[in-house]
Amino acid sequence: PSSIEPSYCAETAMKLENERESDNVEDRRGSSGGGFGGRSIGIGSVVVVLIASYFLGVDPSVLLGMLGGEGGPGSPVPAQVAEGPAPRPKADDQQAILVSRVLATTEDTWGEIFREAGKTYRPPKLTLYTGSYPTACGMGQAAAGPFYCPQDQKVYIDLQFFQMMHERFGASGDFAQAYVIAHEVGHHVQTLLGITEQMESQRARGSRADANALSVRLELQADCFAGVWAARTEKSKRFLDPSDVPEALAAATAIGDDTLQRQTQGHVVPDSFTHGTSAQRTRWLKRGLESGNVQACDTFRSPI
Numbered sequence: 001p002s003s004i005e006p007s008y009c010a011e012t013a014m015k016l017e018n019e020r021e022s023d024n025v026e027d028r029r030g031s032s033g034g035g036f037g038g039r040s041i042g043i044g045s046v047v048v049v050l051i052a053s054y055f056l057g058v059d060p061s062v063l064l065g066m067l068g069g070e071g072g073p074g075s076p077v078p079a080q081v082a083e084g085p086a087p088r089p090k091a092d093d094q095q096a097i098l099v100s101r102v103l104a105t106t107e108d109t110w111g112e113i114f115r116e117a118g119k120t121y122r123p124p125k126l127t128l129y130t131g132s133y134p135t136a137c138g139m140g141q142a143a144a145g146p147f148y149c150p151q152d153q154k155v156y157i158d159l160q161f162f163q164m165m166h167e168r169f170g171a172s173g174d175f176a177q178a179y180v181i182a183h184e185v186g187h188h189v190q191t192l193l194g195i196t197e198q199m200e201s202q203r204a205r206g207s208r209a210d211a212n213a214l215s216v217r218l219e220l221q222a223d224c225f226a227g228v229w230a231a232r233t234e235k236s237k238r239f240l241d242p243s244d245v246p247e248a249l250a251a252a253t254a255i256g257d258d259t260l261q262r263q264t265q266g267h268v269v270p271d272s273f274t275h276g277t278s279a280q281r282t283r284w285l286k287r288g289l290e291s292g293n294v295q296a297c298d299t300f301r302s303p304i
Contacts, residue, residue, distance in 0.1 A: 013174050015239045021100040022107060024123050027088065029130045029159075095159050095177075096128060102178045103155075105239070106185045109232045113294060114192075124148070124188040126155045126181070146180050148187035150196050155184045171251040175244035179226055179251055179285075186225030190218065195300075215274040216257075217299040220284040223252065223276075224297035227288020235292065245289065252281040280304055 090096070107123045114121035127133065133140045136151035142158035149156065157180075165180075166172040190196045199218050203211040230248070234240050253259065256278025261268045275281065284304070287296050 013241060014178065014244055015237075015241070016098065016101045016105070019101045019237070019239075020104050021088070021097060022104040022123075022126070024107070024125050025088065025096070025100045025103060026125055026127045027096065028133060029128050031129075095162065098174060098177065099126065099128070099157065099159070099181060102181045103185070105233045105237065106182060106229055109229050109236070110185070110189060112236075113228075113232065122153075122192060124153050124155050124185060126157065129156060129158055130160070131158070146184055148184040148191075150187070150191045153188060153191060155181070155188065157181070157184075165251075169251070169254050171247075171254050173243065173247035175240070176247045176251040179230075179248040182226035182229045183222050185229070186222035187218075189225055190221065195221070209271045212272060212274050216276045216280075217304060219275040220280055220304055221297050221299040223281050224284040224288040224299065225294070227285045227290075228292055228294055228297065229288075231289050231292035248285060249282050252285050253278045256281050276304065 088100075103123075103126050107121075110123070111121045129140065129142075131142055133156065135149045135154065135156060137147075137149035140147065140149075140156045142160060145161050146155065146157045148154070162177050162180075165176070187196070190199075196218070199214050203214050206214070226248075230240070230245075255275070257273040257275050258268045258270075258277040261272075276284070284297070284299065
């Protein structure tokens, strides 16, 4: 039976107003410099990157490099500037507060899951930035959307992306935004479990098509992990509204590789998929939601 029941109070949003805010949010907005996307890239040019990078995997610089932006493959990793403690989001910054509360629930839930397995969960930092920001994976760019960097174990988000997510992808709602965060935290879980390192080793030995296929499995697992987070958090906190799960499923459908390729180029090239089809993404998100079990998310040894 599903861990997500349809009988919640009829409210319009996730019920997180009484939840704590994470201590692991770094508000670096205003300190990153540069405009949207760092160097000048017209909004028409970055639309494809925004679509293809939605729920981006590990390294956003690959797609940015395809546009001729900074931080492409082979670009030097920028030196990170030593900075003091970042301020917490302001009390009236509702979107940042939501992000902070969602991150806190991922800390609680994954901390419990790791304890049950006899392990210790080390939560990632989440950095809010504007435009561009130096990371251990290269220069982070708002045009690439939210991303996780395994080298410094941080999630990076320019909150303007959520507005663009609504306007350009038709993906709206606070749970759709929470899904973005949970997916990126799912990549952090993969790093802690050694999955990312194993996949990168395998990718280095295979063809481009083989590497893409492995990337799809990594992304689908992060979708499943996001579902596990939602199911386990709902069980302990009862935080979801009846409209929340459909929001996330609609977002997963909108950003399938097949759907995006039809929209952007009019045809589908399966060997180029890096995130999975709409059907695959919704299926693995639902698997996590329905099972609440990390063991159900083995996309590497299961048909996808």
